[in-house]
Amino acid sequence: MALAPEKLTELKQIIHNHLSQRDVQSRIRETVSEFVREEQPGRLGPVREDDFIQRLRQRGVIDDIMRQLQFDDGRGAPKAATHGLYADEKLTVPAVNKANVDPTRRYLYMQVLGGKAFLDHLQEPEPLPGQSPTTFTLHIHFRGQRLRSRPVPVACEPAINEGFLLELHKEAAGEAARMADTTTMLSISDPIHLVLVRTNGSGETTLVSSHFYEWRPVLASNNVRATTTVELLGTCSENKVPVGILEIQVELFPKTQQVLGEDVVRTQVNLEKGRQAEKERLFLVYAKQWWKEYLQIRPSHQDRLVKIFAQDENATNRPVCSFVKPLRAGRLLDTPRQAARFVNLIEHERVQAVGGGETREQWTTMHAFLCRSKGGCEDHALLLCSLLLGFGLEAYVCVGTKSKSSVHTWVMTISSDGLVTFWESLTGHRYIHNPIDPDEAPMGKQHQPKHPYRTIGCVFNHQNFYANCQPSNAVEVCEFELEDQARWKAMSQDAVLSVCGPGAVPHWPAFPSLCVSRLDAALVSNDLEQQLRVLVTSHRQDIDLSTAWDDQLSYLLTPALSAYEMERVTGVAAGNEEFQDSIRRAVPDGHTFKGYPIQFSHRNARRAFAACLRSPVCEEILNCRGDHVRLAVRVRVFTYPESVCATWVMFACKFKSVL
Structure with missing residues (x-):
């Protein structure tokens, strides 16, 4: 098969670099001298190319070059590289430790x-x-x-x-x-x-x-x-x-x-920093004036959570709108609800102050958040809002409080017909907002809002910032007609874009794209399942119980785990009837079946087993006694971008009770 011209040029460049860097040219020169001295004595004509190549092949020079260049002849599978991989990771596709270099690019x-x-x-x-x-x-x-x-x-x-x-x-x-x-x-x-x-x-x-x-x-x-x-x-x-x-x-x-010259580079960098500082200064002047006007509307606004600036992990103050940007997941996520599931699987952790005490607020840059795969509720809400914006929704980050008056952030979307939906980034739950008229009679408990949010101070995205100026900041009575100036005070969009628009402040962190998962779901699931079997067998030996596994029963648990994950993503449970029917057919008359499903966002077998033992239901299954006791365990790992995963584990047993 003929190579494209650009590929041929790239191949020639690689071979040239290889010949220059290794001691290949000296070997070729030695072979030429030896060939002329031994087989061409006194000959004045040119050396035949075929004879010379044959001599190089006999001396093994060509084979050494081909082996060192590591050309793939298509007969063998590519070798996996360890670059950038954890030792315990099961790869979906073998990684390649070489980069495709285009000789026409810098x-x-x-x-x-x-x-x-x-x-x-x-x-x-x-x-x-x-x-x-x-x-x-x-x-x-x-x-x-x-x-x-x-x-x-x-x-x-x-x-x-x-x-x-x-x-x-x-x-x-x-x-x-x-x-x-x-x-x-x-x-x-x-x-x-x-x-x-x-x-x-x-x-x-x-x-x-x-x-x-x-x-x-x-x-x-x-x-x-x-x-x-x-x-x-x-x-x-x-x-x-x-x-x-x-x-x-x-x-x-x-x-x-x-x-x-060094002065040229230094002048360019200083000029950019000066422009950035001037933009930040002008926005700060505008924000102070805007805040002054907001307080003039109602003195109680001083106590509302209107957050215009936030600090990142380097203690750099930035407008909150700069933390959000439409983020397209390519083919890694298919729906907004799948995006919500992905975000909620990322571990939640608050930053603790040195010496204990209350937690500190820290808004992490998106790249650092994805690399660590752990962060606070603000980080989760910013990522979810960015993904929803990428899916074309009108999404905003909400800053307010939830139960017990703790500060919290969540996401809100407004449909084209005005339907307001709250998205909890830490759980993946969605709540439809139905505002309550405060002048009407008190409503019954069945009509109370189901969401956990108590007050709201402001909402924002990458282009807009709105502060709540309604008489009450209680979420259940708020109207989210953001263009209504009597209810929401908006910042100038031009002012926001002057510091948060594309390329406005280039030294602020750019948004990264999502990376495909490096995990092979089947291999990871099988490996974790085998580890859990070993742990269960050891646990039962410690309490003088033997262990007999039922592989068929373990396999029958798979549809249930798949249905559980589908319900977390879509909110709809499917396939439960078929699962129940298969279990009835697998459990003989006079026998009892017990099952316990649980979900984790990690792949550590010991941590998962310890958590299962803390459940009385699961402990009863693992310590089951009786006649014809057969145990089953099934693990199903669902992979998401950034190697985030939902790990479902289900323990089960069937036995004949001893009266």
């Missing part, structure tokens, strides 16, 4: 040469027997490209030695295939977002650092290559405390003929 090769001075991990304890070690993983985001390093053991000097190939592409339409020149690269103001995540032996993740690396000084370096040390700082209240140092080398491929 690339930035960033190499992490190692870490040092991670003093908090100087005395890292050894993992317990059978427990995975605590690891560091470095995540990269640059202009829509997401990469990550291999997990390395946590240490004072972690061995993070990785290379990341990042494409420097143009954003203008019609110019994507043209190589970026020096002027274009100087105007690319997007920093490289470095996120360092710590994962302990049980799978718990911690955000260690979130750093934005300015790469453009490489344009002023000799050979277009620069080596720098990056000091990583902590997050939240520790954002001024260094946590470690990374040594980074960046290089352009192919190299540019023009090398800029």
Whole structure:
């Protein structure tokens, strides 16, 4: 099969680089000298190419070259690479440790040469027997490209030695295939977002650092290559405390003929920072005036939760509208309700203040939130709102309180006919809002709102910001006609877009795209099921009980688990009749069947088993005594983007009771 011209050019470039970098040319020269000396003595004519290639083949030079280049002849399966993969992950598709390089495009090769001075991990304890070690993983985001390093053991000097190939592409339409020149690269103001995540032996993740690396000084370096040390700082209240140092080398491929002066690059960066600071200053002046006008409407507005600014993990103040952006999931999510299910499976955790006490509010940048796969209710609501906006819905983030007057955020959508729906990002539940007229007689309990929300102060998305100025901020009496100035005070959309619009403030973090799950659902489900069987058998041995498994009964539990997950996504249960009929046929007369389903958002067998034992129903199944006791367990893992998963486990038993 003939290669396309661009592929042929790429292949020639790869072979040329290989011959230049390895000691291949010297071997070829030695073979030429030997061939002429031995078989062509005194001959003045040219050497025949076929004879020379035959000699190279006999000496094994050609075979060595082909083996080192690792060409795939189509007869063998590709080997899986370990780059960016956890050791216990079951892959859907074998990963490839090579990047497709287009010789007509410009690339930035960033190499992490190692870490040092991670003093908090100087005395890292050894993992317990059978427990995975605590690891560091470095995540990269640059202009829509997401990469990550291999997990390395946590240490004072972690061995993070990785290379990341990042494409420097143009954003203008019609110019994507043209190589970026020096002027274009100087105007690319997007920093490289470095996120360092710590994962302990049980799978718990911690955000260690979130750093934005300015790469453009490489344009002023000799050979277009620069080596720098990056000091990583902590997050939240520790954002001024260094946590470690990374040594980074960046290089352009192919190299540019023009090398800029350091003053040119420095002037460009300072000019952009000045423009950004001026935009932020003007918006702050406008926000102060807008807030003053809002307080003049009613003095009690001072106590309402109207949140205009929020701090990210680096303690940077940003308008809340900048945390939201329409996010399209491609083919990874099919419906808004599936998006809600995906968000609710991400673990919820509040940021604790140092020394205990009340939790601190922290709005994490989207890339850091996805890398850690854990965050507060604000992070969940921002992601869900962004996904719903990507699906074309009119969605807003709501800031208010729920029961017990605790501060909370959730999502609201308004349909084209005015129907208001609340989406709880932490549970995936949806509530239809039916406002109550406060002047009417009190309603019965059956008409009380089912949602948990108590008050609401403001709603916002990537373009609009509205503050509640109705006489009461109770959710059940609020009308959500946002264009009604008597009920909602709006910020100027132009003012919001001046700092939150596309490209308005380029140094603020860009939104990443979602990554496909790296997990093979069938392999992960089978592996976890086998681990649970071992744990159950060991548990019953400790209480002097034997264990007999019924594989057929285990298989019959599968439809139930599938129906449970479908109900969580769509709100509709299906297939329950067929499941019940199959169980009746599998359980003989005079026998009893008991089952216990439970769902987790992790894949740790010991954590899941410990949680099951805390349930009296499940404990009764696992400790079942009687005649002809047969146990069953079925695990079904449903995968979502970012390797988020819903893990359903069902234990069951059938037995003949002893009277």
